[in-house]
Amino acid sequence: MTTAHAEAANGTLPHEPEKATLEGRNKVLAFWLFLGGEAVLFGTLFATFLALRNQTNEGPTANELFHLPLVAAATFILLVSSLTSVFAIQAMHRNRPAVLRNWLLITVVLGLGFLGLEIYEFSEYIRHEEFGMTTSAFSSAFYTLVGFHGAHVAFGIVWIGILIAQLSRKGLNVITAPKIYVSAMYWHFIDVVWVFIFTVVYLLGKVG
Amino acid sequence: MTTDQQTPQGGVKHRYRHEGPQKHIVVFIFSIVLTLIAFAAVAAGGVNASFAVILLLVMAVLQVFVQMGYWMHLKDKGHMLPILFMIGGFFVAGTCIIMSLYWVWWD
Numbered sequence: 001m002t003t004a005h006a007e008a009a010n011g012t013l014p015h016e017p018e019k020a021t022l023e024g025r026n027k028v029l030a031f032w033l034f035l036g037g038e039a040v041l042f043g044t045l046f047a048t049f050l051a052l053r054n055q056t057n058e059g060p061t062a063n064e065l066f067h068l069p070l071v072a073a074a075t076f077i078l079l080v081s082s083l084t085s086v087f088a089i090q091a092m093h094r095n096r097p098a099v100l101r102n103w104l105l106i107t108v109v110l111g112l113g114f115l116g117l118e119i120y121e122f123s124e125y126i127r128h129e130e131f132g133m134t135t136s137a138f139s140s141a142f143y144t145l146v147g148f149h150g151a152h153v154a155f156g157i158v159w160i161g162i163l164i165a166q167l168s169r170k171g172l173n174v175i176t177a178p179k180i181y182v183s184a185m186y187w188h189f190i191d192v193v194w195v196f197i198f199t200v201v202y203l204l205g206k207v208g
Numbered sequence: 209m210t211t212d213q214q215t216p217q218g219g220v221k222h223r224y225r226h227e228g229p230q231k232h233i234v235v236f237i238f239s240i241v242l243t244l245i246a247f248a249a250v251a252a253g254g255v256n257a258s259f260a261v262i263l264l265l266v267m268a269v270l271q272v273f274v275q276m277g278y279w280m281h282l283k284d285k286g287h288m289l290p291i292l293f294m295i296g297g298f299f300v301a302g303t304c305i306i307m308s309l310y311w312v313w314w315d
Binding site: 076203 | 257272290294301307
């Protein structure tokens, strides 16, 4: 604690600045508890989807609907964005705010790309496939699960965007570092949830 | 990673060795390979359906383990409570999924 404050005072950043203060360590630990809750939340949505995935009510089935190239592109974009947020945290540990900001910006741009693909996908389903929220139990479960993940991506984009603005205003220190670290954890978790979505929803939907 | 050295003044000098990006690029390539195997198995078709289900789930779980271990640092020291939180979350999530599948298939 004292060394962390001394280092912060004389302009150097402690090693792993997100864990240099008690508040920072508490923030990281509490965020893990939140992610445990998120796992339960997505688990219930997956449970609903798995129970209802074959109830198509004479509407489109998963096999007719999904196009794998689009899903593969979205998967690749999100995976790369998870790697760029690792690089952001590595730049933070080396006390390079400019490099950190650039990696965060790339992460946000990739997140926007993923979101764009999802919006395109949903609008295609609604306009050309007559696959809306109320078409079938399958469609409701699909839009709720995948849309909820998309909403998490949108929230992450806004959150990291605000942190980029705060970073340029207040600089990198033991107060801003835990916020950035926690947002990177959130982003990785979003990618982990997507791994289950592309497997369970899209690929298993194609298999039948 | 710290290596503390005794300075002539009697103080402790901290020297930090920052980890490079190599490890994370390996995790990234591993994730890409697992993803490609999963997509290829489905795109190629002709794969036995029940075998495909097991293959896809194994690929997903492997990828999640590696990413949570390295990118979210769960394999590092001092992560007992986070691991406990995640096990708790996945346990409840898994219970929900098994329950609803059993509910639908039990007939």
